[in-house]
Amino acid sequence: MTMGVGRATRRMQGRSSMSVLLVSLLLLAAAAGVSSRATYTGSSTAGAGASVTTTAPPKKHVDGKKQQVPALVVFGDSIVDPGNNNAISTIVKANFAPYGHDFGADHRPTGRFCNGRIPTDFIASRLGLKQLLPAYLAPNLTTHDLLTGVSFASGGTGYDPLTAQLASVISMTDQLRMFDEYKARVRAAAGDAALSEILARGVFAVCAGSDDVANTYFTMRARSSYSHASYASLMVAHATAFLDGLLAAGARRVAVISMPPIGCVPSQRTLSGGMGRECSPDHNEIAELVNSGMGTAVDTLKAKHPGARVMLMDIYGYLLDMMVRPDGYGFRESTLGCCGTGMMEVAVLCNGVTSAVCGDVEEYLFWDSYHPTEKAYRILVDYVYDNYLKELIA
Known part of the structure; x- marks a missing residue:
């Protein structure tokens, strides 16, 4: 890590100010330069032009595990977005190189903000469902995809509704509307019994909040009138309302991924x-x-919905340990991303034209300046599965 800090310090001169300017321009462009907002209109055909490739039906035994749940259904931000943003009008995308640098045999970008697979791909595999969890807005979504789970997540969104507006991405509220449509599609394709099984025994995962803090509150200063405590309360209130809506829609096993130590990501x-x-x-x-x-909030929701299981999966301490002791997890660098200088490159700033890729991605905890590598995600999911998901699905 000392080598990484030294490299970063040398690069800081003359680049830091430009990097701050670039990220500000990126966020401002997302807020003002996109002509059409990413408000969900109630039709998944919005993904007809998206360059997302869904997975074929999985092998009978994925990762050697017996299938324990019928489906994995996901809501949230870029950490768990497998390509929904490909289908909407936003510059917050990752469907171009070098994203997908290590994805599959053809190393193709899919819209995942990573060099390879993302957490929900690994969770789907650990649950025995399939190797990849597809985006709901994928143009070639199959009945099998619907019945084994999809992701509604949209990179750049947050619990705070203003976050999605600033980035022109799919809000958490609109993701719930997409879930309503999903339920109707499952019912039409496989009947009420199949839908009831998914609602009762499926895993519903939620991951959001980082963009609220990093982008809306600090970079854009869009909530400058709020103190740290009052903004946290606003986020919790919106998160609680979302989870209450999800439970009211029938979900019975809900896993909420906690906030990470967002102040320690490279950007x-x-x-x-x-x-x-x-x-x-x-x-x-x-x-x-x-x-x-x-x-x-989780305790309150469990009391309000006694037939449901709601679990807060705390990754803060574990991920912080990965960041401060990278060598203990097989990494050399945890303060810089693999893409470009590693200090600011994310989304369109991490591209095959102006951003070179590091020599050995396996040594890096972060792929770009904001999102971990596939290797880091695999390690994190192993922790989450063993310490939380096993209990949730027991």
């Missing part, structure tokens, strides 16, 4: 960590406040 180190690119304590303070509030 936030660059923007808020000073010349030494330290972790941003302000970012992490809000993340911890949200996690504390979500713990209380």
